[in-house]
Amino acid sequence: MAKNHRGKLLKQTVPGAGRGTCPACGRTGIKVLHEVKAGEKTVKVCKNCRHIDGAKLS
Numbered sequence: 814m815a816k817n818h819r820g821k822l823l824k825q826t827v828p829g830a831g832r833g834t835c836p837a838c839g840r841t842g843i844k845v846l847h848e849v850k851a852g853e854k855t856v857k858v859c860k861n862c863r864h865i866d867g868a869k870l871s
């Protein structure tokens with residue numbers, strides 16, 4: 814699997830290198846790159862939250 818969430822590529826492709834606030838754990842300044850399915854839509858969460866159930870997010 815390619816390292817889509819790391820390094821130079823990330824800076825080129827994602828604004829702010831993907832950093833933001835994770836909606837699941839509320840951490841700021843973390844890379845919010847992983848998509849979790851929450852019903853119809855997908856929510857982007859940080860690496861720590863990528864395995865949680867997206868249905869718990871609102």
Ligand SMILES: [Zn+2]
Binds near residue numbers: 835837839840859860
């Ligand atoms: Zn998180």
